[in-house]
Amino acid sequence: MQRRSLLAVPALGLAAGAVPRGAGAQGTNQAHPALAIYTAGQGSPFVTYGNAIAALLSRQGITATVEASTGSLQNLTAVEDHANALGTAFLGSAWDAVQGTPAAGGRRHVNVRALWPMYETSFQVAALTSSGLTGFAQLNGKRVGAGPARGPAETFLVAAAEAAGIRVEIVSGSPAEMTQGLLGGGMDALWQGAIVPIPSILEALARAPGVVFGPGAEVVGRVTQRLPMLAPTTLPPGTYPGQTAPIESFAAWNFIVANRALPEETAYAITRAVLTVADPARDIGQVAATTRKEAAANNRVLPFHPGAARFYREAGVALNAPQPA
Structure with missing residues (x-):
């Protein structure tokens, strides 16, 4: 410890040139790239949630590895820099990342997009x-x-x-x-x-x-x-x-986020897979009990990925998120 x-100081970022493990390869489902889900440290619900999502996606034939991190800010940087990285992110940290505040190392994150709500x-x-x-x-x-x-x-x-x-x-x-x-x-x-x-x-x-x-x-x-x-x-x-x-x-709220360069079909497929289960607590895990499509309206910080936005349009969910710059 x-x-x-x-006084706060700038957040740690990924080492220069670091590539998420598995993010450059094709997964079991050749229609979608392998994904790396950045979470947090041992004991964090982010890790539990990431493991549950990786297991759900695996059942859909999509490969996803779960990566440890220092938390939201490092996850946002990983997603900003790598097309096939996903991240668990607190909307407060996402605000810092979008604005480029000192908490986010002074760097404006312009590539991060929201996919789906996790929990409050x-x-x-x-x-x-x-x-x-x-x-x-x-x-x-x-x-x-x-x-x-x-x-x-x-x-x-x-x-x-x-x-x-x-x-x-x-x-x-x-x-x-x-x-x-x-x-x-x-x-x-x-x-x-x-x-x-x-x-x-x-x-x-x-x-x-x-x-x-x-x-x-x-x-x-x-x-x-x-x-x-x-x-x-x-x-x-x-x-x-x-x-x-x-x-x-x-x-x-916390959201799963992705890079805007993640293929639209992949963003749509994984958002739909998560938000159409009959019972999130049973079918994903207790940590995902409040992962429901209606909660997407709680995001007023990040633009949604076009693939995720397509799912919400089809589902009739009104969004309050900003539009991409």
């Missing part, structure tokens, strides 16, 4: 009962785990801390390292964003008594006003073990 100051990412804080922490303002001056360096969790922790008028010491690492760090005393609290209930938080709570809370409605209002890709969300009691009150936080 790494400890750093509150909601952000929460977990702390051990022994810490005495029960509210966001109490994180002032504390060591807070925020996942991979320069990832979306860190970006939105910075925004929430600024909105709350506090300063935190950020501790970086993989989701698995975050859980171990909280349990082992390497941090005072763990801030995570993922599908709810967040697996790394559940794992920590299963091993030690703890509490889960959010930034609170006032901070959420400030953050969502500043960052329009986020929206308020409320987690009902019982979302986490021992939770008796609602948790007020913010969230945004």
Whole structure:
């Protein structure tokens, strides 16, 4: 794990000239290229989701390998640079990539296109009962785990801390390292964003008594006003073990993204394969329970790939995404 100051620094990119493994070859189905799905580090739902999609595509005769990464920003760079790369991406990070903000290394990503919605990412804080922490303002001056360096969790922790008028010491690492760090005393609290209930938080709570809370409605209002890709969300009691009150936080959707140069027929075929299963939780995996075509309207950040857009037209789904420049 790494400890750093509150200030964000540019994201890591792929090494120059790096090519996704398998991305240049033809898959089992000769009509479609082999794909590389960039996900995240060990313990992340992105990895679970990528593996589930690769298995589904394999049943359709399309080869897809699952590649580890540091998360959304590196995935977006992989997709930007390689025609046959797919990526799991948080829309907040996609916004940074499209705009070329410092969080995205100052590089405007112009080739990234949306395919289909994955699930909503909601952000929460977990702390051990022994810490005495029960509210966001109490994180002032504390060591807070925020996942991979320069990832979306860190970006939105910075925004929430600024909105709350506090300063935190950020501790970086993989989701698995975050859980171990909280349990082992390497941090005072763990801030995570993922599908709810967040697996790394559940794992920590299963091993030690703890509490889960959010930034609170006032901070959420400030953050969502500043960052329009986020929206308020409320987690009902019982979302986490021992939770008796609602948790007020913010969230945004994650999407599978592709390069605009991915063949249109391939983009159409894989989007259709994913979004026409009878029961996503059963036929893909529990992590994909909310992967449904109607949720495509939640993307207001990225243009859709023409192949995916064709599927939504046929399905009668209205989209709110920007048009390609």
